[in-house]
Amino acid sequence: MTMAEPRPLTAGPAASARPVYQIERLSKTYARNLLVALTDVTLTLAQGEFVSVVGSSGCGKSTLLKIMAGLLPPTTGRVVLEGRPVTGPRADIGMMFQQATLLPWKTTVENIVLPVEIREGRAAAKAAIPRAMDLLRLVGLGEFANVYPSELSGGMAQRASICRMLISNPAVLLLDEPFSALDELTRDFMNMELQRICAEQRSTSFLVTHSLAEAVILSDRILVMRPRPGRIVEEIVIDLPRPRTLEMINTPRFGQIVAHIRDLLGKEAFR
Amino acid sequence: MTAAPDLDTDPNADTVWVEREALIDRVPRWAAMLALAVIVIGIWDLATTRMGWVSPIILPSPKETLDELIMVGTNLITGGYMLEALWTTTRTVFWAFLIATAIGFSLGVLVGETKFGERAVMPYLVAIDTMPKVAFAPLFIAWLGFDIASKVALAAFIATFPIIVSTAAGLCAASENERMLFKAMGASRWQTLFRLKLPTGLPYIFTGLKIAAVGVMAGAITGEFLGGGKGFGALIRESASMLATPRVFALILYLSLLGLALFFLVAWVQKRLVFWNKSDRPGGVG
Numbered sequence: 001m002t003m004a005e006p007r008p009l010t011a012g013p014a015a016s017a018r019p020v021y022q023i024e025r026l027s028k029t030y031a032r033n034l035l036v037a038l039t040d041v042t043l044t045l046a047q048g049e050f051v052s053v054v055g056s057s058g059c060g061k062s063t064l065l066k067i068m069a070g071l072l073p074p075t076t077g078r079v080v081l082e083g084r085p086v087t088g089p090r091a092d093i094g095m096m097f098q099q100a101t102l103l104p105w106k107t108t109v110e111n112i113v114l115p116v117e118i119r120e121g122r123a124a125a126k127a128a129i130p131r132a133m134d135l136l137r138l139v140g141l142g143e144f145a146n147v148y149p150s151e152l153s154g155g156m157a158q159r160a161s162i163c164r165m166l167i168s169n170p171a172v173l174l175l176d177e178p179f180s181a182l183d184e185l186t187r188d189f190m191n192m193e194l195q196r197i198c199a200e201q202r203s204t205s206f207l208v209t210h211s212l213a214e215a216v217i218l219s220d221r222i223l224v225m226r227p228r229p230g231r232i233v234e235e236i237v238i239d240l241p242r243p244r245t246l247e248m249i250n251t252p253r254f255g256q257i258v259a260h261i262r263d264l265l266g267k268e269a270f271r
Numbered sequence: 272m273t274a275a276p277d278l279d280t281d282p283n284a285d286t287v288w289v290e291r292e293a294l295i296d297r298v299p300r301w302a303a304m305l306a307l308a309v310i311v312i313g314i315w316d317l318a319t320t321r322m323g324w325v326s327p328i329i330l331p332s333p334k335e336t337l338d339e340l341i342m343v344g345t346n347l348i349t350g351g352y353m354l355e356a357l358w359t360t361t362r363t364v365f366w367a368f369l370i371a372t373a374i375g376f377s378l379g380v381l382v383g384e385t386k387f388g389e390r391a392v393m394p395y396l397v398a399i400d401t402m403p404k405v406a407f408a409p410l411f412i413a414w415l416g417f418d419i420a421s422k423v424a425l426a427a428f429i430a431t432f433p434i435i436v437s438t439a440a441g442l443c444a445a446s447e448n449e450r451m452l453f454k455a456m457g458a459s460r461w462q463t464l465f466r467l468k469l470p471t472g473l474p475y476i477f478t479g480l481k482i483a484a485v486g487v488m489a490g491a492i493t494g495e496f497l498g499g500g501k502g503f504g505a506l507i508r509e510s511a512s513m514l515a516t517p518r519v520f521a522l523i524l525y526l527s528l529l530g531l532a533l534f535f536l537v538a539w540v541q542k543r544l545v546f547w548n549k550s551d552r553p554g555g556v557g
Contacts, residue, residue, distance in 0.1 A: 069455060089454060089455050089457040093455075099446075099448045104547040105470050105546075148547055150547065
């Protein structure tokens, strides 16, 4: 057994780093049905940190992610990224969804420069192609740059969508259950890939997921949310050493952390 | 080395499954089509020539029809009056298809993309679409005269609606995820329309165009039946009124070539433009 014994919950490796993303006293009430989706959510992401949020369906984690991405206005509170308030979609926010959603009439590399094409026009998109090629090589898709998405497998398509997210050099990555549509083996592999890419890019990342194992293996911190009204009930610092490996899933410490989160979610998670 | 087991007597031998292809799968398509044609023409010949069950005024024999086909064909090839009639109808169909595409597409975008179009315009379009559009023919003739214009108008009128409906449906075909992606990229409304919704809707739009290609033919010929003029429709009506049934058959067959040409032109453009659609989305029919 090479794993460390349980250690006291420290502030995590990134605590001393510069804060990048500040979410302050956020709440959201949907006017349509007066549903309180979020109440008083405050959190800060430091440079290079990987934070996950877990919780049952309807706990407001998707709402939180959309507000952070500038896709949904909050009822109260504010979101500040790199010192500027987020009031709408921004180029320095990278997003990844459950579905790869590559446009079928564009080749892989054309799909990856799409955000540049939309924001800065076709000429800029063309200029971004060398960088897109670098990113494709980073995720191991170098040979698939000029094929159409119909020829990519599910895992390959998601790797391409990682490249599309990274093309604008975002300050933060927002990941909305990015691998939940993949089979389990591919998913494990993709999680390790994501860890490697985040380390290489020194990304600040925020992951929403249903999978406790996925959250634990990837994160520096995990936020546990509960519904009605959606709120953060606990913050858990994951003290597993980096780089993480899939073998860590079988260690007692990993099991302890997962069990602890499961307790916190309690019956709420399955109601 | 072991001897091959005797399949009939050896109880340990594996069961051999022989999967036989159905007969129809082993015959090439052209052969199946030819066989059907031979059968139908055979029965036709039997009923008209050999048995005389049907009067030649009602149904001419295959021989008479073939003679008439050659007659009409010769007239067409040598640039006779029939070629002129076919040219008139071709022009009618061409202009009607162009106008129907332009108006149908524009109204489709209005209805599919704007709340005003959806709420205020769509109900009227549905109301008009349920009317028997051929009934408008006398109006078009009264407004535009007996020349080609009234036929173009009727044909375009009939063909516009499928294009409106398919365009509006196509614009709704982009998934929630794709819309979210474009929103997150900060895409403008125009960008979302032209870079996402329209390309995604193309298979639907082409389905509408194919229906319109059929409708435009029906409209043009109906217009020529009712409004006279120099087209193929008028020729058919004349022949029918003279009880020249074999000629009617021959003219219809040549006319169908025009319809096929238009249909395949649309299909060809679709194949070029929507190369990426592996018909895993609806609308890739045909």
